[in-house]
Amino acid sequence: MEYSGNLQRQNTILGIWRIVGQYANHALFDVPDNDTLHEVLSGFPMYPYMSITVTPLAKHPNSIR
Numbered sequence: 001m002e003y004s005g006n007l008q009r010q011n012t013i014l015g016i017w018r019i020v021g022q023y024a025n026h027a028l029f030d031v032p033d034n035d036t037l038h039e040v041l042s043g044f045p046m047y048p049y050m051s052i053t054v055t056p057l058a059k060h061p062n063s064i065r
Contacts, residue, residue, distance in 0.1 A: 003043060012040060 007013040007029075016027040031037045041052060 007040065
């Protein structure tokens with residue numbers, strides 16, 4: 001919790017949601033590049049046991065933010 005909490009306070013993790021009925025979650029990360037994302041993910045204590053799928057996102061042209 002400490003590692004994840006720090007990432008949330010630093011706005012590296014913008015949101016985290018539990019997937020109902022599974023021991024799994026979805027999280028939204030804001031990082032400058034793939035190397036930084038790898039560093040962040042590999043810093044989780046459970047990293048050696050995690051199954052991770054990464055979906056890169058790009059700004060949508062209709063976004064007002």
